Amino acid sequence: MAFDKDKAGQEPPVAAVDWVEVREFTVGSVERPITPKRKRAVRRARAVRVPKGGGGSRVYAPCAYCAPASVPVPPGISGPRLYEDENGQRLLCYIDAGGAESVESAEGTGGAEGAEGDRRHHVRDGNGEIIGTIRRIAPSKRMFKHTWRIDQPGHPEIVGRNQWASGDARDIAGRGAGKFISGLMDSLASLDADSGDQAERKARTLEWRADGELVMTSQGKTCTITADWLDRRLAFAFVLLGDR
Known part of the structure; x- marks a missing residue:
């Protein structure tokens, strides 16, 4: 069990994909879901995520990131916003x-x-x-x-x-x-x-x-x-x- 937790924590972040031609997506923080070999889901930044792979290889790659809480709201914007990068520097x-x-x-x-x-x-x-x-x-x-x-x-x-x-x-x-x-x-x-x-x-x-x-x-x-x-x-x- 401890080995599984350590292994899940060491899995690298999933690379972002281009949002322009996305066909299927969801919004959430789960990047690697629970599988028979992964007892706990790997969560990262809340984002628009694209499902890739299947079975134990399924991942949810980010293509646009929800506004980080640490990023100030730009002047004149009051609704939800998405960014091209996880740090919230490039407004999409x-x-x-x-x-x-x-x-x-x-x-x-x-x-x-x-x-x-x-x-x-x-x-x-x-x-x-x-x-x-x-x-x-x-x-x-x-x-x-x-x-x-x-x-x-x-x-x-x-x-x-x-x-x-x-x-x-x-x-x-x-x-x-x-x-x-x-x-x-x-x-x-x-x-x-x-x-x-x-x-x-x-x-x-x-x-x-x-x-x-x-x-x-x-x-x-x-x-x-x-x-x-x-x-x-x-x-x-x-x-x-x-x-x-």
Whole structure:
């Protein structure tokens, strides 16, 4: 047992990987998980991490680091931020704290302010330039679950819905009926996720589509990207915000 602990403590840090073409990631501090030969997980800095290898060789390589507590918050930044290096010297991107979404932005119908719970977060690069916007859209009915939108300049709007609400039912139903079915499926999934003990609750799976194309799938702190054109920093930002 002591030998295993010593061996785990001596394992070298996993080298960072380029974030630009990441396909699958999670956010956390576990770098080397528990295995039959490793009795305790090896933890390092909290980061966006990419799974590599399998079985006893599985590791989670960092590709972007969450803001270290020791690094002062840059002026004018109030939301979560990510760095290219563990020491927090090279800012990769950050998220605006978020403001109320307008009805025009959320629904395309014009107006001043959206429903309670609508939020808009700009995602900015290290120079402060907007690279995209994440929008949380409150449900039209209390029983339904909120949805998400990602706007990336030069590309179609990306819509994030519960996986159960992304099937053929919406395609074969009329426009109004489709919206109702989509909301109902979101609601049923929400009820399923909220049943049982708190520890057993499971984050809902979201499918993100743009003009019918599957762009990415997310669940809690994990995400799988399928579209080459998606700016990975937008996916990172959504996972940091959380589906809530």
